[in-house]
Amino acid sequence: MQKMKRIKIAELIKGQADGSTVNVKGWVRTKRGSKGVAFIQLNDGSSINDLQIVVDLDKLGEDCVKLAHTGACLSIIGKTVASQGTGQSIEIQADSIEVLGGADPEKYPMQPKAHSMEFLRENAHFRPRTKTFSTVLRLRHGLAFAIHKFFHEKGFYYLHSPIITGSDAEGAGEMFRVTTLDARKPPLTETGEVDFSQDFFGKSTNLTVSGQLEGEIAAMAMGEIYTFGPTFRAENSNTARHLAEFWMIEPEMAFYELEDNMALAQEFIQYLIRFALANYPDDLKFLDEKLAKEESQKKAEERSEMGLIEKLKFVVENDFKKLSYTEAIEVLKNSNYHKKGKFQYNEIKWGMDLQSEHERYLVEKEFKQPVILFNYPKNIKSFYMKQNENEEVGKETVRAMDVLFPGIGEMIGGSQREESYEKLLKVVTEKKMPLDSLWWYLDLRKFGTAPHAGFGLGFERLIMFVTGMSNIRDVIPFPRTPKNAEF
RNA sequence: UCCUUCUUAGCUCAGCUGGUUAGAGCACAUGACUGUUAAUCAUGGGGUCCUAGGUUCAAGCCCUAGAGAGGGAGCCA
Numbered sequence: 001m002q003k004m005k006r007i008k009i010a011e012l013i014k015g016q017a018d019g020s021t022v023n024v025k026g027w028v029r030t031k032r033g034s035k036g037v038a039f040i041q042l043n044d045g046s047s048i049n050d051l052q053i054v055v056d057l058d059k060l061g062e063d064c065v066k067l068a069h070t071g072a073c074l075s076i077i078g079k080t081v082a083s084q085g086t087g088q089s090i091e092i093q094a095d096s097i098e099v100l101g102g103a104d105p106e107k108y109p110m111q112p113k114a115h116s117m118e119f120l121r122e123n124a125h126f127r128p129r130t131k132t133f134s135t136v137l138r139l140r141h142g143l144a145f146a147i148h149k150f151f152h153e154k155g156f157y158y159l160h161s162p163i164i165t166g167s168d169a170e171g172a173g174e175m176f177r178v179t180t181l182d183a184r185k186p187p188l189t190e191t192g193e194v195d196f197s198q199d200f201f202g203k204s205t206n207l208t209v210s211g212q213l214e215g216e217i218a219a220m221a222m223g224e225i226y227t228f229g230p231t232f233r234a235e236n237s238n239t240a241r242h243l244a245e246f247w248m249i250e251p252e253m254a255f256y257e258l259e260d261n262m263a264l265a266q267e268f269i270q271y272l273i274r275f276a277l278a279n280y281p282d283d284l285k286f287l288d289e290k291l292a293k294e295e296s297q298k299k300a301e302e303r304s305e306m307g308l309i310e311k312l313k314f315v316v317e318n319d320f321k322k323l324s325y326t327e328a329i330e331v332l333k334n335s336n337y338h339k340k341g342k343f344q345y346n347e348i349k350w351g352m353d354l355q356s357e358h359e360r361y362l363v364e365k366e367f368k369q370p371v372i373l374f375n376y377p378k379n380i381k382s383f384y385m386k387q388n389e390n391e392e393v394g395k396e397t398v399r400a401m402d403v404l405f406p407g408i409g410e411m412i413g414g415s416q417r418e419e420s421y422e423k424l425l426k427v428v429t430e431k432k433m434p435l436d437s438l439w440w441y442l443d444l445r446k447f448g449t450a451p452h453a454g455f456g457l458g459f460e461r462l463i464m465f466v467t468g469m470s471n472i473r474d475v476i477p478f479p480r481t482p483k484n485a486e487f
Numbered sequence: 488u489c490c491u492u493c494u495u496a497g498c499u500c501a502g503c504u505g506g507u508u509a510g511a512g513c514a515c516a517u518g519a520c521u522g523u524u525a526a527u528c529a530u531g532g533g534g535u536c537c538u539a540g541g542u543u544c545a546a547g548c549c550c551u552a553g554a555g556a557g558g559g560a561g562c563c564a
Contacts, residue, residue: 036521054522070514087524111498111514113525118556119498173562210564235562236488248564344560356560410564458564471557482488483555 004077010046017082017090024051024092025075025100027129028068030112033057038065042074045128048135048282052083052091064097070112071103071129117474124478124487132290135283136467136475139276143463144228146275147249150268151226156251159218159225161211166203167437174234175206176244207232212454213384213441215252216417219452220444226251228459236482240471241409243460245480252454258386258399258416261453262372265403265412266320269370269462273312276466284309284466291468304407305368308468311406320370323362325397326350328373331366332358350395353380356409363404370411374401383427384441385415401455408465414455421445 004023012022026044033039033055040053053076055065068074078092085091110126120127127133148158164178180200181187187195196204211227218225231248251264277284288308295303306314323331332338332348345355354373363371378387378396385398403412418424424445428438435442463475473479478487 030525032523032526034520034523034526037523039523039526041524050524052524058521084522085524105515106497109497113498113513115498122556231564233563237562238488239560239562240558242563246564250564408564413564456564461564 006075008046009042009044009049009051012051012080013047013049013088013090015080015090017080019079019081021077021079021095022092023075023077024053026051026073028070028072028074028103030070031065031068033065038068040065040068040074040076042076043129043134045134048131048138048286049088052085052088053078053094053097054081054091055094055097060094060097067099067102068097069103069105069108071105071108071110071126072099073101073103074098075100117471121473121479128477131286133474135286136463136469137477138283139280139467140463140475142276142279143272143466144459146272147226147228147459149275150271151251154224156224156226156253157218157222159211159215159222159227161208161214161227161229161250163208163230164201164205165208166201166205167213173209175209176232176234178205178207209233210248210456211250212252212456215250215454216441216444216452219252219254219454220448220450223255224251224253238482240473241461241464243472243476243479243481246472246476247459249457249459250454252452254450254452256416256453257451258374258401258453261414261416261455262320262322262374262401265372265401265414265455265457266370268457269403269411270316272462273466274316277309277312277316284312287468311468312466315370318369320372320403321367322372322374324375325354325373325377326375328354328358328362331362335361335366337361337365351377351379359404359409360406364406368406370406371404372401373404374399376400376402381415383431383433384417384424386418387423399453403455405461405465407470408461410458411461411465412455412457414453416451416453419445419449419451421449 004021006025007022009024009026012024024042024044026042029041029043029050031038031040036057038055038057040055041050042053043050057065075098076092076094077096078094080090081093083089083091109123110129115130120130120133128137151158179196181194181196181198187198189195196202199205208231210231211229215225215227227248227250229247230245232245233242234244235242237244251268253260253264256264291308304311329348329350337343338346338348343355343357343361345357348358362373363369375388375397378398381398381400385400388397388399391397399416401412401414402410405411418427421442425442428435428442460472460475463469464472467475469475473481
């Protein structure tokens with residue numbers, strides 16, 4: 001058999017049905033046919049669309065498609081012809097079929113039918129071969145690329161913040177310990193504690209929960225930077241919105257104040273969604289239809305008013321609703337939900353942390369669009385956030401912001417940072433934080449401090465919104481959650 | 488971690504008030520069919536009813552414990 005250059009299906013279906021001979025390779029989605037002719041639906045991941053291979057059984061013999069079961073990998077040489085069927089405009093008339101890898105249909109778990117998302121998670125090694133999941137992976141790639149494109153075009157620098165951190169002061173939750181000590185009998189100090197001075201780094205280290213503090217180092221020299229990397233939280237969170245290992249984008253900008261930060265957050269998200277709409281129309285159309293089908297099975301009052309693409313366009317075309325925490329409390333207090341006692345936490349008062357039902361009310365019922373909440377009470381937010389000035393005692397707020405999305409909750413959390421050395425030191429002392437591991441962070445305020453701000457965007461939550469997938473475990477190839485690190 | 492629901496064929500699920508040999512659709516195999524689009528039609532094989540105890544003449548069904556999963560909540564991105 002002569003060696004022929006392989007052509008990707010995405011490229012092939014864009015071209016003309018001119019009778020030219022090509023070689024395509026891919027995996028069988030499904031096979032069907034009758035006595036004289038068989039049809040193989042082939043996909044190679046380059047596109048959501050399958051390629052239809054037409055096999056003349058009288059010419060090639062019945063045996064040539066015997067092993068072309070769902071999941072098998074084939075290399076096919078044939079002619080590109082205009083399709084006689086209605087599902088596609090171009091197809092391949094096969095001249096030869098080579099089975100690169102068979103897939104025993106009695107044992108191969110994937111079938112040419114709809115599988116539940118739970119089942120696919122348990123078969124994560126074959127999950128990318130499904131239409132839904134390959135679509136999610138293509139969009140995931142596209143959005144990752146668009147993130148770099150956006151920041152590059154704006155003059156931001158991509159900073160690689162460390163994955164192993166010696167700082168336990170980030171305060172963003174439980175951490176995973178990184179150690180080379182013997183787990184069965186670690187060296188102990190005289191007082192019976194584990195002696196981390198004998199550990200690999202000579203101190204206790206963990207996987208990062210945020211690159212923000214290191215990001216600030218770079219922002220105080222390079223101006224505008226962003227990080228984009230894996231992030232780890234050892235919280236025992238069992239929800240459709242949390243992962244133990246996820247990817248986070250954290251821009252950090254010198255000379256930005258809270259308002260600039262909010263404007264950047266909106267511009268950023270809108271840019272990414274616009275990119276997805278422009279570059280992945282087929283994939284989004286498929287997800288749009290899939291979601292519409294799921295919605296039609298729900299009760300009328302639970303159905304969302306907009307389709308996926310409609311929703312994405314709406315977000316691109318409209319400013320986010322900006323609202324201070326104090327205003328949000330008033331809105332909640334005056335809401336019918338509150339008056340009728342519909343909130344589970346129905347005692348709404350200034351200073352409380354908003355429950356997700358409150359956030360959902362604001363986003364999904366009251367404003368029906370993305371909402372940016374800002375100026376939160378000082379007591380419920382992190383130590384590094386800049387405090388507002390001239391406020392009533394007991395009503396102090398910090399320049400924090402959360403970007404809330406329908407169906408997702410918090411997509412972005414960020415703030416203007418406290419740039420005053422004295423004020424930051426005061427908070428660090430009040431909160432009894434370990435000064436010895438924060439010395440370099442405080443130094444940034446001591447030498448050449450500047451107003452600055454930044455935020456963190458959960459990459460998987462963004463993908464959830466863009467794809468309409470309802471579980472975060474279905475937008476990352478290998479989800480890590482409590483009790484689950486298979487694959 | 489808490490609340491709640493669930494676990495029956497390869498997959499999705501039904502299984503009545505506890506009663507004899509546990510069902511369906513899809514998938515798979517075989518056959519029929521000259522171009523199908525989740526092809527269609529016919530026939531067939533396929534079960535540790537999540538696990539371990541218990542109640543009962545009798546348990547897929549009731550009780551206890553455990554494991555896993557879904558949904559909701561908390562923590563957050």
